[in-house]
Amino acid sequence: MRPIAVRLSPHRLLLALLVPAGLLWFFAGAFVGDLYYQRAMVLKEQIYFDSAATSLEHAIAWQPRQAAYYRELGRLYLAMSPWRRDGRRWIDQGIAAYRQSLSVNPRDSRTSFDLGMAYVAAHDVGRAQAAFQSGLAVDPNNPSFYVARGAVYELQGRLDDAKAMFERAYLLSPYDREALRKQLRFLDQIGAPPRK
Amino acid sequence: MGLRPRAGMAVLLLICLSSLVFTPPTFAQVETIGGFVLKLARAAGLQTTTAANALQALVTQKVITATLANSLEPQLGFELTKGMLARILGNVLKLPPQAAEAGTQNLVNVLVERGVLAPGSATAAVTTEQVAVVLSNPIVASAMSAAIIPVAVAAAAVPGALPIALGAAAAAGAVAAAASSQRTFHAASP
Numbered sequence: 001m002r003p004i005a006v007r008l009s010p011h012r013l014l015l016a017l018l019v020p021a022g023l024l025w026f027f028a029g030a031f032v033g034d035l036y037y038q039r040a041m042v043l044k045e046q047i048y049f050d051s052a053a054t055s056l057e058h059a060i061a062w063q064p065r066q067a068a069y070y071r072e073l074g075r076l077y078l079a080m081s082p083w084r085r086d087g088r089r090w091i092d093q094g095i096a097a098y099r100q101s102l103s104v105n106p107r108d109s110r111t112s113f114d115l116g117m118a119y120v121a122a123h124d125v126g127r128a129q130a131a132f133q134s135g136l137a138v139d140p141n142n143p144s145f146y147v148a149r150g151a152v153y154e155l156q157g158r159l160d161d162a163k164a165m166f167e168r169a170y171l172l173s174p175y176d177r178e179a180l181r182k183q184l185r186f187l188d189q190i191g192a193p194p195r196k
Numbered sequence: 197m198g199l200r201p202r203a204g205m206a207v208l209l210l211i212c213l214s215s216l217v218f219t220p221p222t223f224a225q226v227e228t229i230g231g232f233v234l235k236l237a238r239a240a241g242l243q244t245t246t247a248a249n250a251l252q253a254l255v256t257q258k259v260i261t262a263t264l265a266n267s268l269e270p271q272l273g274f275e276l277t278k279g280m281l282a283r284i285l286g287n288v289l290k291l292p293p294q295a296a297e298a299g300t301q302n303l304v305n306v307l308v309e310r311g312v313l314a315p316g317s318a319t320a321a322v323t324t325e326q327v328a329v330v331l332s333n334p335i336v337a338s339a340m341s342a343a344i345i346p347v348a349v350a351a352a353a354v355p356g357a358l359p360i361a362l363g364a365a366a367a368a369g370a371v372a373a374a375a376s377s378q379r380t381f382h383a384a385s386p
Contacts, residue, residue, distance in 0.1 A: 046328075047235040047238045047327075047328065049238070049239060076332075079331065079332045079334050079337050080337075083288070084241055121337065121338040
């Protein structure tokens with residue numbers, strides 16, 4: 001076999017170098033960001049929250065337009081909050097991360113739900129309702145939002161509104177309808193008039 | 197000429213694929229009390245290497261009481277049951293003593309109602325995966341942070357978690373009735 005000699009013109013040589021370099025530049029961020037993200041998820045499973053948060057921050061530095069990274073960072077901060085003495089600070093950081101995620105991808109209803117729950121943890125039911133409402137605008141048939149809104153209305157003492165939400169969830173949810181029925185019965189007992 | 201390398205590649209591929217097929221499935225690993233204490237300390241941001249040290253650190257940071265730590269110390273190597281998990285979480289959450297006095301199963305039920313634990317017997321063993329859910333799930337965290345939260349909220353979480361959540365919602369009634377006198381949440385209405 002004779003070796004094949006390939007001669008490239010300077011232009012082609014330049015192109016041969018530039019194309020892989022461009023591809024590397026384009027994909028390196030996604031690749032390295034994903035590596036950090038995967039590492040963060042493993043650390044989170046093992047309850048190394050601080051290391052996981054650092055890893056996610058690295059992932060975000062490589063891919064600042066990845067909404068899922070901010071959402072996971074928010075979830076991580078929220079997960080830290082009940083175990084830390086300065087829990088409220090972690091809740092606030094979680095809310096900030098969720099909001100950042102929604103600013104990148106406003107149509108992610110899961111993040112809206114998580115944001116609503118974070119506001120519930122912060123005892124800010126007004127903003128919680130707004131977050132659930134914006135999630136419903138994206139995903140109007142998701143019973144989770146109706147359950148959450150019903151529960152928040154119940155906390156506010158707005159039993160009629162709570163009941164309407166639980167009824168809607170009852171119609172939409174294929175799961176545990178008995179649980180929702182009990183919840184509705186309870187609302188009837190404590191004062192919400194039966195709806196016609 | 198080219199047959200041998202191809203055959204070799206085929207054999208290699210077969211070995212790789214069969215290793216996937218015959219890899220034993222991962223079995224759920226039961227958590228020990230010491231393992232959980234270590235994880236709890238890590239969740240609280242404490243740097244410890246042994247369960248005994250973690251226990252002391254948790255007491256120093258006032259995450260749990262010294263009384264609970266003393267009772268846990270001789271049991272660190274034992275299996276973590278749902279009842280024991282509920283006892284530790286109840287202590288972390290500073291639940292009123294009446295909840296524990298009414299029995300371990302009652303304590304489990306209270307935490308189920310709050311959306312912190314999934315329903316089950318107090319004597320059931322707790323796996324490492326279940327511990328990870330309790331410690332790292334943001335919805336559980338919300339349920340714990342807002343102690344007044346009625347159940348149903350915890351449930352709503354994600355579609356997959358909905359059945360559990362709604363299971364909790366069922367008990368919401370009883371919890372809400374008990375907690376109605378203690379709620380401070382109403383003032384935060386929009």
